Amino acid sequence: MSSPFATTRSFASDNFAGVHPAVMANLQAANLGHAVAYGGDVFTSDAEEQFERIFGAGTKAFFVFGGTGGNVFALSSLCGPGDAVLCSQWSHLHIDETGAPERAGIKLLAVPSADAKVTTKDIERVAGDLGVMHHAQPRVVSLTQPTELGTLYTPEEIEQLCLCAHEHGLLVHMDGARIANATAALGGIASVRSFTVDAGVDVLTFGGTKNGLMYGEAVLYFPQGAARAHTYKDFSQENALRALRYAPYARKQTTQLPSKMRFVSAQFAAVLNNDLWVQLGASANEASASLFEAVHAITSLGLTHSPGVNSLYPTVAPEHADQLREVSFFWDWDTTQHRVRWMTSWDTEQSDVGAFAEAVYRIVT
Template sequence: MGVFRHDEIIETDSVYMVNLPTPPARFFASDNFSGAHPRYIDALSRANKGHVPAYGNDALSHRANELFNELCGVDVEMLCVFGGTGSNVVALGNVLQPAESVLCTQWSHINVDETGAPEKLLGAKLQDVASVDGKLRVSDIEQAAQAIGNIHHVQPGVVSITQATELGTLYSADEISNICDAAHSFGMRVHLDGARIANAVAALGGNAATFRSLTFDAGVDVVSFGGTKNAMLGAEVVLLPRTQNSTRGKLIRKQFTQMPSKQRFISAQFVTALEDGFWIETAAHANAMALRLYEALADIESLQLVRPAVNSLYPIVEPAVKKALQEWSFFWDWDLTAHQVRWMTSWDTTAEDVDAFALGVRQALGFS
């Protein structure tokens, strides 16, 4: 195949037109591309009345914390923050000790997509381990633990896992429990990056008990709970079980410039999300749209599609075809060395969007 433009493929011996259909109304690039759900905008509007105490001392923040206590099954410090990177830095800052490292996979968001923020702001080394599926394993913890007690080596202090992972895979509750048991046996703590925890919960059971089984019941020490990728507007929170030392969490959050003065606007969204399980409903829809896309394209062997666990697919797309499709309806590259891209659905992806995107992909690849 030769040069592929938006409307034609030029080969050495022939030229023929590729009539791509009208692109979908919404992109398949990221759940960060989507807007906020109208229910959350309404919640913001209702919160935008009068004067209330700042810095989390308002009624909405107290209510949100009560709902998180119910969700987690333990009393937690609810540390609202501005974004996912800030959430991870604040969470890690609450469980790291001097001269300690954070064990994570090579794919982890803290390792790849946070511009070195954890290392710069925490002064801690990230020890990334290779993983073919984005998941960290007990054997990785056991290997890192060999450095414990050696004065010349950084001491592994925190294990950070992502649920769902950066490759769209999922840890089972048992896998997380085993990781926590192994980490705790060596005196390490466990952080869970839950930027897409809602998608994982929706896929693995779809209720509060599922969330608890994947987090605090399994032994996780601190959770970064994401809302922004799941239909909210700038709503992220760190969940830290209340202990004698947890009150320092608010100080650490302030030190890392993540304290929202008008916290009621973040809290209002979490109240709306948690009171009736709406946060799981929106994630479940995103997951379902990814499955619909998979089913529409699974017969194309060159894409090497794997049935999605959550709301993302990672096909292999030949570079010339990829370029044309990205110009038609943008999506992100993922692993350039493997010609792998990412297609991601969101809370507002429609069946019509999926069908239009699938049709374009099929036509670009020469399938009817």
């Protein structure tokens, strides 16, 4: 089997990809001379302003090292003792964070879901535990957009989920590790507020690493949303505003405060500028759509519809998967069903898709 650490572009994950040249250039610019530590630098104020432009005045951005850390920081600011977070059984929080939220004292209530989405019924069910001393108290609903199965919530679905959560006194966190792909899929830059701040999301982990950054994510708070929402129960509105007050301390306590912050924020400034981040997400999505078009006629793959974002989950016999990995590496997804994941990145080119599709035909059919 070829090494997962191959230098050719693989179909393994968007975090196998390198750094976009504009990001590298801004890192070099940030490396000239000294700058105030902990965010008092011009790169950080530039990126903060860009986030306010995109999500509206009042948006507060906190730059962090990574996705797991960003999620744990966000949830820590939203939760107190005995609190719990509702999420899907497929969520990165639940499956891929090695219990980091639990280590921070946050109980996860992972609910079964065929498409990796949480429903209003799930919220209503867990809300029944509110006020029961013997049960962890549901405080937050965490949605992943796009989900870990490559599905998307519509803006309307997110609005309904936020309304339901707020009515029950819960707040809403969004894990947007791939928010660029969701934004590109749902209508581009003009759409992003509709499924985040305008839908009622309280806190968003905004991904960078999977979309051309070397490393780094931003946790965004939307107090402007909390201020205008009518549906919040009083205490949930207060909790949303209190989470923002706690955020600087929660970030430090969860070890996500970069002292040389400019090296994270300069990366964001580079991709937020001219909405490059959306173009990169669109590029990854288009590569997945091309791969689907090229191979979906092979019925054994079970690929019935074009991907919403940048991943496909075909069925491939293990011996064929091993041969294909000699061409280009990818990960297994569900070995019990011989499902694998093919994921494209901001830098996947049509020639990569063509060569891979040709290998799929040669090996699988």
